[in-house]
Amino acid sequence: MDLIVNGIKEAFRLIVTLDTEVLSVTLLSLQISGSATLISLVIGVSTGTAVALSEFPGKRLVASVINTGMGLPPVVVGLFVTIFIWRNGPFGFLGILYTPAAMVLAQAIIATPIVTGISFAAIQQLPDKLRLQILSLGATRAQMVWMLMREARLPLLAAVMAGFGGVISEIGASIMVGGNIKGYTRVLTTATVMETSRGNFDVAIALGIILLMLTFAINYILTSIQQKGGR
Amino acid sequence: MKARTKPVLTISELLVERGGNVILDVPELILSAGEVLAVIGPNGAGKTTLLTAVLGLQKSISKGSVARGGLSFPGTPPHLYRRGFAMVFQDSLLFNGTVSENVASGLKIRGFGRSAIKKTVSEQLERFGIAALRDRRAHSLSGGEAQRVSLARALATSPEILLLDEPFASLDTPTRESILDDLEMALSGSDTAVMLVTHDRVEALRLADSVIVLAKGRILQRGETIDVLRRPANEFVASFAGTETVVAGRVVRSGGGLVVVSASGVEIEAAGDAHKGQRVAVCIRPENIVVSTGTRSRTSARNSFAGRIVRLLPMAHFHKAVIDCGFPLVAYITHHSIEEMGLREGGRVHVSFKATSVHLIKKER
Known part of the structure; x- marks a missing residue:
């Protein structure tokens, strides 16, 4: 029991005193997962919207593939990204294995289907006649897409949050392609695993609490925006 | 009665097919400036298809074209062709935002300046008796209020042709009457031509100069509204025109x-x-x-x-x-x-x- 109580005490000390080690790990986490989310946002929202707005044979199949992608196991993504960027892999020449860039790449691959899938559903659930209404007002196709995205902004926001939530708490791919190198590729999740295995429960708990707080903050922002929009 | 000679909309040899079935077959239809044309017919007659085809929103046009003024479709960039139209559906389909923002949307799309938008929006809000609602969230309005906003949004762009797809069908009678009054006022003395899809003969009689009766995608009769109701061309039109x-x-x-x-x-x-x-x-x-x-x-x-x-x-x-x-x-x-x-x-x-x-x-x- 002491182990836990002391752990939590120490955790708060580390957080309150802005421990450099903990701080750098947190910032790197935010940077890597933030970048990955941004990439997935650009690709995912545009792909999801494009699929939702176009009619083509096999649309249902494409939608199913996207939805399957939403549950992509990070370890599998990590495995394939590692193989591809391995020294003598097809993209080995890039030399990005065990770098933050590789982590951003892997996390973007995990987040993109999540953002795509939710964006697809967000645009799909708008009434079909809304598109006709916008076009009847003289909108160009680009204006129409923009206005539809504005109408679906709450679920689109949820898509971004879900993407970010998915990658910030992910560990499998990050440890495989990043290697958990101190001060370089060590992020909240990989650091937590390492500190736990070393028996440094205070640091591990501190990192865990930070991760929890980040997740809570994300959900708090999302929920308040949704509540505001629903009024 | 205004002199209604200037054609604003011309449909020629229009054929819409879907899955091998003819949905709409209109060899010719001309609408003049200021004319109000009612389109009546049973469900599935092709009434809405006619409106969407006129607006250049019909993907399955097999043949023929529609022309607004000198611009024909296909042939003109769709958004430029559509900018002479406005459409109101049965659902008001308002956007997230205030009433004013909704009424302004067509003008904003056209890149109008802030002061021009403000002036036009105010006029339209007054015209439809919704000036007091200008800062209300559009999604908090009642059905009647929302439909007024939808009409104001449509007329804000001063369209040459206003397309109405049963806009009053889901309103209660007093609300419908009062909106009809406002719409009549808005249209009187304007050059806007109207195509009104309706199930309601009374609505057609009240608003429209002439009427077309559609069935299975074809025009069975066209004429002055009162004439078509009194002298239907065939038994189908007769039953539809209320000749019991x-x-x-x-x-x-x-x-x-x-x-x-x-x-x-x-x-x-x-x-x-x-x-x-x-x-x-x-x-x-x-x-x-x-x-x-x-x-x-x-x-x-x-x-x-x-x-x-x-x-x-x-x-x-x-x-x-x-x-x-x-x-x-x-x-x-x-x-x-x-x-x-x-x-x-x-x-x-x-x-x-x-x-x-x-x-x-x-x-x-």
Whole structure:
């Protein structure tokens, strides 16, 4: 029991005193997962919207593939990204294995289907006649897409949050392609695993609490925006 | 009546097919500036398809084109072609945002400046009596308010052609009446041409100069609204135009502007002329029939029959009576008259109607 109580005490000390080690790990986490989310946002929202707005044979199949992608196991993504960027892999020449860039790449691959899938559903659930209404007002196709995205902004926001939530708490791919190198590729999740295995429960708990707080903050922002929009 | 000569919309040889079926086949249709055209017809007749095709939103156009002014579609960039139109659907389809933002949306799309938008939006809000709602969230409005916003949004861009797809169908009667008043005011003295899809003959009569009757994608009749309702071209239009009684018959005598038709064993006189032996459908509108009790009526009407009330159905403003007088005749009787004459199902009555109230549809053979 002491182990836990002391752990939590120490955790708060580390957080309150802005421990450099903990701080750098947190910032790197935010940077890597933030970048990955941004990439997935650009690709995912545009792909999801494009699929939702176009009619083509096999649309249902494409939608199913996207939805399957939403549950992509990070370890599998990590495995394939590692193989591809391995020294003598097809993209080995890039030399990005065990770098933050590789982590951003892997996390973007995990987040993109999540953002795509939710964006697809967000645009799909708008009434079909809304598109006709916008076009009847003289909108160009680009204006129409923009206005539809504005109408679906709450679920689109949820898509971004879900993407970010998915990658910030992910560990499998990050440890495989990043290697958990101190001060370089060590992020909240990989650091937590390492500190736990070393028996440094205070640091591990501190990192865990930070991760929890980040997740809570994300959900708090999302929920308040949704509540505001629903009024 | 304005001089309505300048064509603003021309449909030529338009054919819309889906899965090998003809959805719409309109060889020609011209709409003039300021004209209000009602499009009536049963469900699935192609009414909405006609509006979306006119707007260049129909993907399955197999042949033909539509033209607004000098711009034809296909051929013109779609958004430029569409910028002379505005459309209001049955659902108000408002955007997330305030009432003002909604009314401004068409102008914003066209890149108008802030002050021009503000001025036009204010005018439209006043016109539709929603100025007090300008800062309300559009999604918090009632159905009637929302439809006013939708109309204001459509008219804010001063369209050449306004397309209305049953915009009043889901409103209660008082709300519909008051919005119709405002719309009539907004359209009077404007050059905006209107295509109004409706199920409601009263709405068509009230707003439209002319009407087309669509069925299975084809125009069955086009003419002035009152004319189409009084003189339907065929039995389908007749039933749709509210001619409750249609009886098949054959001309037995004709001359002096009067035709005598034998139908179901009785002789019916109609104004007009036809040759003897001609097969016809006799159309009698229910509001033109006088029902009386007691002795034969003393009216000058040429047609007078004794009959028995088979059914008496209460409607909103009158009773609908089905009277067997050799053929089933439908008449509208006021609630007051029903009480006064003590009418009931099974009761004996006399019916009469003028020869000029009878419309004959001549059959091919």
